[in-house]
Amino acid sequence: MHELSLVQSLLEMVDELSLERGFQRVNVLRLSFGRLACVDPLSLQFAFDVESPGTRAEGSKLVFDILPGALYCFSCEGEQKMTSHELRCPVCSGTQVILTGGTEELKLMEMEVD
């Protein structure tokens, strides 16, 4: 549900950037976030479709780079890909692990503008 707030913040950010960098409209917004960050791409797209009309980002395409969840397992002595939120090694089920990726917050990485 918080995707609506994320989109509102994103549109405000685009507005500020348009003044800073002098562009009129946005054609592509490239966004990135971690797989475990509780951001849903479909909800994000939906919120964008509702909120963007009348702004500089109206009609812009959203491109998502979704970063994989990863942890380092001290038993396996290696990095493993995560498939859930569990802090447990998917290979050996060990719990001596640290999270190394996947919780990255939503970021605006790049835009294509006119």
Next chain:
Amino acid sequence: MSTKVTVVKNVLDANDRLAADNRKLFAEKKIFVVNLMSSPGAGKTTLLERTIQELRGTWKIGVIEGDIQDTYDADRIAALDIPVVQINTGGACHIDSNMVREALPGLNIDNMDLLFVENVGNLVCPAEFDIGEQMKIMILSTPEGADKPAKYPLMFQSSTALIINKTDLLPYVNFDLEKAKRDALILNPKLLIFEVSCKTGAGLEVWTRWLNEQIRVFSGR
């Protein structure tokens, strides 16, 4: 002809900046801020009422209540003669740092040691928004089921302590206490867990003693 512009900026940058301002202000005023989160009906307001009764002799307390609409919760706190401000989020599923900022003029923060922010009842979104709090505390009540940590991981990961409430209902509800605790600790090995019943008062003393100690260390008093 379209031009590429590199940005690399957190979308919640504005919220995070405001949260940092809030945190700085709370540090200057020595106000310990607790962001209290749970599902609707888990017992946030009742826990607040009980906790306030225990700690009001030691600390000056204020409360910010967040709800989509109405003032039921704020009325309950005001009945205890505790300063309270109600935020109506008007549909938003969480409290953000700007809402907290705007609520502060309604409280006398020059004369306050402890501020509770009761977030909107929701196990998902509030965990995403930093409001400048000292710590996030969450409540899980036994009728909700022991599968909640596994289903709503972020909130368990971002909380300092988990309060399992309504333990008086354990004989009547199908709640696997050990499973809930085990799953929560897999998500967050540092999570502190308190088992309480706000109805009977069981376990409340352990919780309030711990919270009191956290505030004492923070305020240096």
